[in-house]
Amino acid sequence: xxxxxxxxxxxxxxxxxxxxxxxxxxxxxxxxxxxxxxxxxxxxxxxxxxxxxxxxxxxxxxxxxxxxxxxxxxxxxxxxxxxxxxxxxxxxxxxxxxxxxxxxxxxx
Amino acid sequence: xxxxxxxxxxxxxxxxxxxxxxxxxxxxxxxxxxxxxxxxxxxxxxxxxxxxxxxxxxxxxxxxxxxxxxxxxxxxxxxxxxxxxxxxxxxxxxxxxxxxxxxxxxxxxxxxxxxxxxxxxxxxxxxxxxxxxxxxxxxxxxxxxxxxxxxxxxxxxxxxxxxxxxxxxxxxxxxxxxxxxxxxxxxxxxxxxxxxxxxxxxxxxxxxxxxxxxxxxxxxxxxxxxxxxxxxxxxxxxxxxxxxxxxxxxxxxxxxxxxxxxxxxxxxxxxx
Numbered sequence: 001x002x003x004x005x006x007x008x009x010x011x012x013x014x015x016x017x018x019x020x021x022x023x024x025x026x027x028x029x030x031x032x033x034x035x036x037x038x039x040x041x042x043x044x045x046x047x048x049x050x051x052x053x054x055x056x057x058x059x060x061x062x063x064x065x066x067x068x069x070x071x072x073x074x075x076x077x078x079x080x081x082x083x084x085x086x087x088x089x090x091x092x093x094x095x096x097x098x099x100x101x102x103x104x105x106x107x108x
Numbered sequence: 109x110x111x112x113x114x115x116x117x118x119x120x121x122x123x124x125x126x127x128x129x130x131x132x133x134x135x136x137x138x139x140x141x142x143x144x145x146x147x148x149x150x151x152x153x154x155x156x157x158x159x160x161x162x163x164x165x166x167x168x169x170x171x172x173x174x175x176x177x178x179x180x181x182x183x184x185x186x187x188x189x190x191x192x193x194x195x196x197x198x199x200x201x202x203x204x205x206x207x208x209x210x211x212x213x214x215x216x217x218x219x220x221x222x223x224x225x226x227x228x229x230x231x232x233x234x235x236x237x238x239x240x241x242x243x244x245x246x247x248x249x250x251x252x253x254x255x256x257x258x259x260x261x262x263x264x265x266x267x268x269x270x271x272x273x274x275x276x277x278x279x280x281x282x283x284x285x286x287x288x289x290x291x292x293x294x295x296x297x298x299x300x301x302x303x304x305x306x307x308x309x310x311x312x313x314x315x316x317x318x319x320x321x322x323x324x325x326x327x328x329x330x331x332x333x334x335x336x337x338x339x340x341x342x343x344x345x346x347x348x349x350x351x352x353x354x355x356x357x358x359x360x361x362x363x364x365x366x367x368x369x370x371x372x373x374x375x376x377x378x379x380x
Contacts, residue, residue: 002257003257008171011171011256012171012172015166015170015171015172019166019170020170056300061171061255061256061298062296062297062298062299062302062338063165063166063255063297063298063338064166064171064298065298066297066298067166079298080300080302080303083300084300085299085300085301085302085303086300086301086304
């Protein structure tokens with residue numbers, strides 16, 4: 001569960017946008033807003049485009065990214081589809097043993 | 109001497125109240141029956157204080173500030189509004205006892221943080237709303253970081269529980285404490301494997317809880333927990349409870365490996 005500075009910077013942005021009252025400022029000027037936090041340029045692009053899959057792969061905290069998807073108007077199945085989840089219909093009744101999991105890569 | 113009259117551990121998935129019809133009727137009934145048994149015991153025992161080992165979902169612990177342990181020392185705990193059909197407003201806190209506990213933990217070399225008014229969410233309110241429907245028993249929140257690494261080591265959470273046991277034993281009062289640990293066993297929140305649980309991990313964990321193999325549980329590693337999903341970090345609350353209840357063998361109130369619709373295993377324990 002080690003996390004990079006890049007990922008932690010994304011976390012800060014996602015938190016401030018979703019929970020910290022900065023949503024309007026982000027909507028008004030997402031690039032400038034994100035630059036002020038020192039977000040990696042490729043992540044600024046993903047933030048601006050609402051590219052959840054890239055943000056996930058960049059290491060954004062999954063819970064904060066889920067909240068960000070709600071901010072963008074997604075519902076939970078939509079979020080799970082957007083990040084390429086294996087059980088987007090997660091209410092359906094899946095369970096697994098670790099050896100069966102396909103997503104075992106540690107986030108950066 | 110103050111006493112611990114009971115202790116409980118339970119899942120807190122918000123779908124229990126937020127989407128009750130999603131689970132099969134028989135499984136939902138078993139979960140509710142477990143809560144009802146805990147409620148009945150608490151009503152009989154009439155504790156003065158409930159110490160709640162709990163997790164939360166980015167409310168007090170944030171990327172701006174995340175500490176390993178937060179002890180509530182206030183007289184009221186505001187409830188964060190969430191769309192899960194849970195009580196609103198606030199619940200009472202045992203402020204004086206909370207302050208004494210915080211002081212004890214610092215003296216015991218736990219570098220906790222403390223908060224006069226930590227906001228609680230479904231992680232705490234959901235179980236409490238079943239166990240104490242009138243929400244009229246003061247709590248002390250012991251919030252354990254399960255969100256933003258570095259997280260406290262499982263062994264440290266166990267030791268925190270032991271320090272709380274020592275606090276109760278040393279307290280020169282006739283206070284009656286109940287302890288509550290909330291949180292899942294294995295689950296994922298927001299990860300690609302959200303909706304999946306690790307039944308092998310859960311069985312391993314539960315069997316060692318039942319047999320009081322404290323050493324095995326306290327020596328779980330972060331890798332062990334990561335493999336079972338990020339929500340599995342909430343088992344720290346169960347480990348703290350284990351530390352706080354030495355030699356008490358738990359009674360299993362609920363043991364359901366998977367509840368379709370709620371996408372979780374269902375587990376509830378009582379330590380008499």
